[in-house]
Amino acid sequence: MTQEQKSGQVIWCLGMYASASTWAFNVVRQVVEVSAPERFRAVFASGSEKIIDWGGPDKVTTVKSHEISSEARVLEISRRASKILLTLRDPRDAVVSLMQAHGFAFSRALELVEKSALLCRSFSKDRRAMTLNYETGFFDDEATITVIARHLGYDLEKHTARAIHDSLQRGEVENYIGKLPKLAGVLKDRISGDLLDPKTQWHSHHSGRNGEIGKWRKVLTASQIDEISSRMSDHFVALNLPA
Helix, strand or coil: CCHHHHCCCEEEEEECCCCCHHHHHHHHHHHHHHHCHHHEEEEEECCCCCCCCCCCCCCEEEEEECCCCCHHHHHHHHHHCCEEEEEECCHHHHHHHHHHHHCCCHHHHHHHHHHHHHHHHHCCCCCCEEEEEHHHCHHHCCHHHHHHHHHHCCCCCHHHHHHHHHHCCHHHHHHHHHCHHHCCCCEECCCCCCEECCCCCCEHHHCCCCCCCCCHHHHCCHHHHHHHHHHCHHHHHHHCCCC
C-alpha cells in the first residue's frame, strides 16, 4: 500500500471487553505513526457521540470500539473501514475482568461482554478482518507486531517492531499509566475518578491486571458459569472453547 493510498484510510479496532483491545489499538497507532505521525487520528466510538469527524483525506483514522449502541453507526464505520482488527476472549474471563476492574455486578458485566462479542462475531468472517484470540497470548509475542503491520499494509524494520513490542509490555504500560495524573490532555471521569489518555486510550483502570487465563474458575459461581455458557454458546463454538 502506497503512502497516498494510506491517506484517508480508516482502521477499525473492534474488540470484546478485556480482550487486550487497547494493546492492539496502540500497536496500530505506533505502526501508523512510524510512517506518518501527523496523519494519525484516533476516535472512540460507542454510538452515543456526535457524528464522527473522520479527519479528512490526509488522515489515517483508527476507530476503537467495543459494543456500539447505534446500528447506523456500525454500518457507517463498516462502510468506511479498509481494515478491521478483532480481539476476542473467553467470555467467562472477560466478565470477571469487568467485575474486578470496574466493580460491575455480574449481570452488567455479562451484558457488556455479550454485546461486544456479538458485534465482533458479526465481522469475524469479513475479508478485511484479522482476528486475535486472547488465549494465544498474542500481546506477549513480538511477531504479532509485524503480523498486524502487514495486515494494515505496512512493512516494519525488525528493530522498529521490537521497539513497539517493548513499549507495550506490561511493565512499560503500568509505568505509563502511573504518569497519567501529570500528563496534559488526560480526562477524568467525574463519578469513578477513572483517568483516560485520549492519545493511547489507556485508562487508569487498565493498571494492576495480570492477564490470567481461566480466573473465572475461582470467581464465578456455578449458576453464573451456566448462564454465560447458555447465552454465549455460539461464541464458545467460534473460539473452540469448552462450555
